[in-house]
Amino acid sequence: MSTLEIRDLQVSVKLPEGELKPILAGVDLTVKAGETHAIMGPNGSGKSTLAYSIAGHPKYEITGGSVTLDGVDVHELSVDERARAGLFLAMQYPVEVPGVSVANFLRTAKTAIDGEAPKLRTWAGELRGAMEKLQMDPAFAQRNVNEGFSGGEKKRHEIMQLELLKPKIAILDETDSGLDIDALRIVSEGVNRVRATGETGFLLITHYTRILRYIKPDFVHVFVGGKIVEEGGPELAERLEVEGYEKFLTRA
Amino acid sequence: MTTEAIAPPSTKSQVLRSFDVTDFPALNGLEEEWRFTPLKRLGDLVKATSLTGAAPSVEFGDLPDGVTVSTADDVDPVLTPFDRVSALAYGSAAGVTVIEVAAEAEPAEAAVIRLVGKGGDAAAARTFVKVGNFAKATIILEQSGSVTLADNIEVVVGDSAQLTFITLAEWDRDAVQAQHVKIRVGKDAHVQHLQVTLGGDLVRQFTSVEYAGRGGDAELFGLYFATAGQHQEHRQLVDHSAPDCRSNVGYRGALQGASAHTVWVGDVLIRATATGTDTYEINRNLILTDGARADSVPNLEIETGEVAGAGHASATGRFDDEQLFYLMARGIPEGEARKLVVRGFFAELINKIPVEGLRERLGDTIEARLVEAGS
Numbered sequence: 104m105s106t107l108e109i110r111d112l113q114v115s116v117k118l119p120e121g122e123l124k125p126i127l128a129g130v131d132l133t134v135k136a137g138e139t140h141a142i143m144g145p146n147g148s149g150k151s152t153l154a155y156s157i158a159g160h161p162k163y164e165i166t167g168g169s170v171t172l173d174g175v176d177v178h179e180l181s182v183d184e185r186a187r188a189g190l191f192l193a194m195q196y197p198v199e200v201p202g203v204s205v206a207n208f209l210r211t212a213k214t215a216i217d218g219e220a221p222k223l224r225t226w227a228g229e230l231r232g233a234m235e236k237l238q239m240d241p242a243f244a245q246r247n248v249n250e251g252f253s254g255g256e257k258k259r260h261e262i263m264q265l266e267l268l269k270p271k272i273a274i275l276d277e278t279d280s281g282l283d284i285d286a287l288r289i290v291s292e293g294v295n296r297v298r299a300t301g302e303t304g305f306l307l308i309t310h311y312t313r314i315l316r317y318i319k320p321d322f323v324h325v326f327v328g329g330k331i332v333e334e335g336g337p338e339l340a341e342r343l344e345v346e347g348y349e350k351f352l353t354r355a
Numbered sequence: 356m357t358t359e360a361i362a363p364p365s366t367k368s369q370v371l372r373s374f375d376v377t378d379f380p381a382l383n384g385l386e387e388e389w390r391f392t393p394l395k396r397l398g399d400l401v402k403a404t405s406l407t408g409a410a411p412s413v414e415f416g417d418l419p420d421g422v423t424v425s426t427a428d429d430v431d432p433v434l435t436p437f438d439r440v441s442a443l444a445y446g447s448a449a450g451v452t453v454i455e456v457a458a459e460a461e462p463a464e465a466a467v468i469r470l471v472g473k474g475g476d477a478a479a480a481r482t483f484v485k486v487g488n489f490a491k492a493t494i495i496l497e498q499s500g501s502v503t504l505a506d507n508i509e510v511v512v513g514d515s516a517q518l519t520f521i522t523l524a525e526w527d528r529d530a531v532q533a534q535h536v537k538i539r540v541g542k543d544a545h546v547q548h549l550q551v552t553l554g555g556d557l558v559r560q561f562t563s564v565e566y567a568g569r570g571g572d573a574e575l576f577g578l579y580f581a582t583a584g585q586h587q588e589h590r591q592l593v594d595h596s597a598p599d600c601r602s603n604v605g606y607r608g609a610l611q612g613a614s615a616h617t618v619w620v621g622d623v624l625i626r627a628t629a630t631g632t633d634t635y636e637i638n639r640n641l642i643l644t645d646g647a648r649a650d651s652v653p654n655l656e657i658e659t660g661e662v663a664g665a666g667h668a669s670a671t672g673r674f675d676d677e678q679l680f681y682l683m684a685r686g687i688p689e690g691e692a693r694k695l696v697v698r699g700f701f702a703e704l705i706n707k708i709p710v711e712g713l714r715e716r717l718g719d720t721i722e723a724r725l726v727e728a729g730s
Contacts, residue, residue: 158684161676186686198681202699208682211695215686247699264685 105173105189105271107134107157107304113167114149114156123164126152128329130168132306134272139298139305141315141340144326145348150308151195153326154276158192159185172272187216189271193261193278200248205260206230208248209267216268233263236296238289254281255290262293273297274306279314291317312344327351372435376404376446379439388438391618391650393586396557399477400440400505400533406447408476411502413452414469421460422492424468427451430483433509434537434563441535441561444505447479454494458487458513465493465519465710472502472530480506484520488513488541493709494520499554501527507535510548514541514568519549519709525720526554534560540600542568549707550606552579552587553720559588566597566629575604577619578704578717580724581647583612590620591636595629604636607704609697610647611725618650625657625665633663640671641700643693643725694722 112130115123126149134140144150156163157170159182170177172188180188200208209230214220221229234243237259249257258278265273275294279287295318297303307320315323315337323340325333325348332351333339371379382401384394394401415424430451436442454468470480486492490513512518526532532555540546552558564573573593581587593602608617619638640649653667674696682692698718708714 160680181689182680182683183686183688183692186684192684194681194684198675198677200678200681200696200699202702203695208685208695211687211691212682212685215688215691268685 105136105304107272107306108171109133109157109168110170111168112153112156112165112170114152115164115166116152117162117164123166125166126163126329127156130330132324132331134304134306136271136304137301138322139307139318139320140322140324141307141309141320142324142326143309143312143340143343145352146310148326149329150326151276152329154192154274154306154308157274158182158190183215191265191268191270191273193258193265193273193275195277195280197249197252197257197261199250201250203248204245205248206244209264212264213267229267233266236266237263237293239263255283255286258282258286258290259293262290265297266293269297270303272304272306274308276308277310278307279309279311287314288317294318312340315340325351370437372437373442374432374436374445376439376442379442382439388590392559392588393557396531396586397533398503398531400443400503400531403443403477406443406477406479406505408478408503409473410449410478410480411470411472411498411500411504414471415467418466419462419464421457421462421490422466422494423455423457425453425455427453427483430481430509433511433539434507434535436507436535438561440505440533441507444479444481444507444535447505448481448507451481451483454482454484456486456490456492456494456516456518459489460487461491462493465495467495467497469497469499472498472500472504472526474501477503477505480504482506482508484508484510486510486512486516486518489515491517492519494518495710495713496520496522497525498523498532499525499527501530503531505533507537510536510538510546512539512541512544512546515543516541517544518546520546521549521708521713522551524552524554524558524560526558528554528556530555531557532559534558536560536562538562538564538573540564540566540571540573543570545572547574547707548576549704550575550577550589551717552577552589553724555585555587557586559586559590561590561592563592563594564602565594566600569597569599571597571600573600573602575602576704576707577606577608578701579606579608579617580721581608581610581615581617582724582727584614586616586618588618590618590622592622593624593634595623595625595632595634598629599631600629601632602634602636605704606638607640607701608638608649609641609643609700609721610649611643613646615647616650617648619669620652620654621667622654623656623665623667625655625659625662627658630659630661631663632659632665635664635666637668638670641697642671642673643697690726694725697721697725
C-alpha cells in the first residue's frame, strides 16, 4: 500500500525575471492508497501550486520541506521518473500536442509506465473499453491529443489516462472545472471505479463542493494562503457549501 | 526569430528574365533575393559563367506503366531564368533528363528516380517533368550524395491532370545546391509538391508556379530540418494570372544546433486578370535549441479586389515546455517526448505522402537527426 507524505512543504513560483514568489507556506498532508482527500480553497490559495510542484513542473521551486512517495524523495526524481514511480496529475488545462494521436500517446505512456509495451492483442480492447466507459466515440483515438477537444472531452481524456495508467497516487486538479453536469457524472464514475480498487490514493483539488456529491472524500482540508487551515471529514465540505470560505479568509 | 514585412515587390512581375547568365549582374549578396544566402558557401555558383562538373547520375529501377525516363539534348524551357544561378544551370546543363507520364495514364505506383551526386567540380543539371492531360501520377525525386549543383526542374502538368511530386534533398553534409523548380499548372489540373530538405551544407530551392488556364490548383508543401551549421532556404513565387485558380503553400521547419539557419520567403502575386483566386500561405518554424535562426517572410501582392480568398501567416516558436511537461508527467522520458512533439509537428505534412514506406523512412530520419544533434 502506497503512501504520499508531504511535510512542511514550501514552494515558490519562478517569476519571469527570475525572482521567486513564495506560494506554499508549509503544507503537511499524508495520502494513503485507498483514501480520498479533498483540498478545498478559494482561488489563489495555492491549491494548483501544490499539485504542480508534486508533479515536478519546472515553474515551481521547492524551497523547504519534503514530499516522499513510499519513502522515496520525490524531489530527486525528474518529471517522468515521478510518473513512473506512481504519481499522476490530472490537469486543469490539459495541453494540446498537435500531430500526436490519442492512441499513439496512450500507448507510449502505457509503455513508459509499465516498462514494456502493452500486448498488441489485448491493448486494442483495453483502450476501446476505457473509452467506452467514459462514453467517448471510438474515433477519438485518432484525434490529436487535446487539440480541438471540448472542456468535457479534455477531462474525460485525463480520467481515461487515470484508468489506463493505474497510478499509486492521483492528484486531480480542478477536474470539475469546465464540465456540465452530465460530463461531471461520467468523469466522477471513472474516478470512483479507480477508487473501488483500493490501490490508488486521491488528492482531489476543487473550488466547489459539487464534485464531492459524486466522489465522497474521506478527508477534507481547507486551503487558504498557501497552507491548510482546517481539516475534517466529509461534513466539513457540507459546512463550506453553506458558509463559503469567508470565515477562513478573515482568519488568515 | 525574425518576421518582417517588406514593401510589396511591385517588380515581381517585371524582374529581369534571360537565358544568358552574362545578362545578370554578378551577385554581391546585397540583392533582396540573396540577402539571406551566405554566398561564400555557394562557391563557384556565384561567379562562374559556365559549369563543367559531372551532373548527378540519374538512377531508377522498374518504372510503373505509363512513366518513362529519357535524356534529350534540349527541351523547350518552361522556366525563363530570373536569376543568375538559374540561367547558369540552363546554359551549362549538358542535356535534359525527361520524366514523362503519358496522357490519361494512371500508374498504379509511384515512380522513384534518384539523382546521385558523385562530388567533384561544380555542375549544372536540368530535369523536365511532363505529365500528360488527364494523367494521374506520383513522382518521387530523391537527391543524395555530394554535389555543388545549380539545377532547374521544370514541371508541366497537363490539363485536368493530377500530380503528386515529392522532391527529397538528402544530400551529404558537404553538398551545395541552388535549385529552381518551375511548375506550370494546366487548366483544371491539380499539383501537390512536397519539398523535403534534410541534408546538405547549403540548400536553396526556389519554386515558382504559373497557371496555363482556369481552375488550376497548386499545393506547395515543404518540410525541412536544419541542424548545426546548415543553411536551408526555400522561396516560392506563385504567379496567379489566370482566373479561378487556387494555391496553398505550407512549409514547416525545425531547427536545432548552433547556426542552423532557415529562410522561407513566400511570394504570391495575384494579377488583375486572376479574379476568383483563392490563395493561402503559411510557414511555421520550431526552434529546438538556442543559436538557431529562422527567417520567415510572407508577401502577398494583389492587383484585383475580386478574390475568393487571400491570406498568409508565419509563426516561429520555441519548443513548448508545457507540451514536454504534459508528456513527461505521463511517464514518457524527455528524449522520447521531444521525438513525439517533433514528429507531431511534421505529421500533417508527412501524412500527405501517399507511399507508406517513405512516410516511415522520413519519420525515422527526423528522429535520428534529433538524436544525432544531441538533444
